[in-house]
Amino acid sequence: MHGRNASNGEAIALRGISKAFGSVTVLKATELAVHKSEFLTLLGPSGSGKTTLLNLISGAITPSSGEILLAGRDITHMPPRDRGIGMVFQNYALMPHMTVFENVAYPLRARREPSEAIRRKVLDALDRVGLKGFDDRKPRQLSGGQQQRVGIARCIVYSPAIIMMDEPLGALDKNLREQMQTEIKRLHQELGTTIIYVTHDQEEALNMSDRICLMKTGEIAQLGTPDELYFRPNSRFVAEFIGESNLLCGKSVAANSVAIDGAGAVLVPSSERGLGSDVLIMVRPEKMHIFASDADTPAGHNVLRGVVEAISFIGGMTRITVKTAHGVSVTAKIISGPACTRPELGSAAKLSWSPTESVVLNG
Numbered sequence: 001m002h003g004r005n006a007s008n009g010e011a012i013a014l015r016g017i018s019k020a021f022g023s024v025t026v027l028k029a030t031e032l033a034v035h036k037s038e039f040l041t042l043l044g045p046s047g048s049g050k051t052t053l054l055n056l057i058s059g060a061i062t063p064s065s066g067e068i069l070l071a072g073r074d075i076t077h078m079p080p081r082d083r084g085i086g087m088v089f090q091n092y093a094l095m096p097h098m099t100v101f102e103n104v105a106y107p108l109r110a111r112r113e114p115s116e117a118i119r120r121k122v123l124d125a126l127d128r129v130g131l132k133g134f135d136d137r138k139p140r141q142l143s144g145g146q147q148q149r150v151g152i153a154r155c156i157v158y159s160p161a162i163i164m165m166d167e168p169l170g171a172l173d174k175n176l177r178e179q180m181q182t183e184i185k186r187l188h189q190e191l192g193t194t195i196i197y198v199t200h201d202q203e204e205a206l207n208m209s210d211r212i213c214l215m216k217t218g219e220i221a222q223l224g225t226p227d228e229l230y231f232r233p234n235s236r237f238v239a240e241f242i243g244e245s246n247l248l249c250g251k252s253v254a255a256n257s258v259a260i261d262g263a264g265a266v267l268v269p270s271s272e273r274g275l276g277s278d279v280l281i282m283v284r285p286e287k288m289h290i291f292a293s294d295a296d297t298p299a300g301h302n303v304l305r306g307v308v309e310a311i312s313f314i315g316g317m318t319r320i321t322v323k324t325a326h327g328v329s330v331t332a333k334i335i336s337g338p339a340c341t342r343p344e345l346g347s348a349a350k351l352s353w354s355p356t357e358s359v360v361l362n363g
């Protein structure tokens with residue numbers, strides 16, 4: 001398994017990679033392996049280190065410590081152009097005086113490929129990104145979305161094994177962004193390329209990725225599938241960054257029970273915790289059910305009582321917030337139906353959820 005095959009299916013591996021600018025460490029020692037053909041997204045708030053990580057992999061900056069392996073080979077000190085990693089930028093970085101054809105041909109000309117091969121590959125790349133027949137245009141004659149397609153064509157034209165995209169859809173409006181997300185996913189499936197994608201948009205990350213690497217102040221907060229980050233966040237930060245969450249503070253009173261501050265004990269999945277330790281229970285709003293105060297709740301469910309303080313209709317779903325007797329606002333998201341089927345503003349209500357839907361986080 002080792003020797004020639006030392007990469008073990010890893011396209012990129014970071015081993016103890018860190019980066020400091022002067023005395024400020026912006027990326028703490030990081031371990032990360034990106035699998036071959038994987039779509040991995042670096043997600044995180046502004047300043048969390050996503051671009052720094054990308055720049056380290058591309059070779060635009062050198063690490064303060066650690067090593068970077070490309071398919072098992074140490075490239076830590078290799079110049080960027082020799083790494084063969086394709087880049088797609090938010091601002092497209094097209095050459096304005098060149099036609100679309102020449103922009104896309106550029107990396108092939110730099111590699112001195114024969115002109116017939118260049119023509120074939122450029123037209124194929126333009127076809128793949130839906131720009132057949134646009135080869136004679138100049139970038140300024142294209143919309144933002146079309147310019148980014150040229151940026152993508154220029155990247156896929158020389159078949160790099162790894163493509164990195166830094167907020168590629170950041171300059172586009174919402175509808176176009178969603179359409180381009182679908183197209184980038186399709187291209188990923190067609191080409192089987194490893195993609196490392198940077199965004200600070202959690203919906204984009206959930207929609208596109210095989211795995212998400214969520215960054216927080218220069219560290220990986222959690223690395224996992226979209227499902228894992230959404231349903232099994234490992235911390236309050238992850239629970240709050242991905243999707244909406246209800247957080248209830250309490251103390252562990254048994255392996256499967258937490259006493260919520262001011263509201264009695266609720267059941268949670270069993271796990272080993274120090275009794276009396278501070279914990280947070282996270283429940284996604286769509287796992288919360290709402291009932292009139294005199295209605296029966298499902299057997300075995302946890303129940304909180306309160307008063308409906310806000311109702312907002314968000315299309316297919318309706319968000320109902322209940323202020324509980326212990327003064328905490330808890331939100332349930334239910335499938336929208338006629339107004340008569342939901343509690344009225346100001347009325348007493350019960351919220352219930354299955355103990356299996358409680359995620360226990362360290363307090």
Ligand SMILES: Nc1ncnc2c1ncn2[C@@H]1O[C@H](COP(=O)(O)OP(=O)(O)OP(=O)(O)O)[C@@H](O)[C@H]1O
Nearest residue numbers: 021024026044045046047048049050051052053200
């Ligand atoms: N050349 C530099 N010199 C000094 N500090 C830098 C430099 N480049 C980045 N930083 C700092 O490193 C931290 C991480 O920046 P980085 O650009 O990697 O974040 P990011 O997650 O990509 O943020 P954004 O979403 O805003 O692009 C920030 O605090 C930033 O100010």
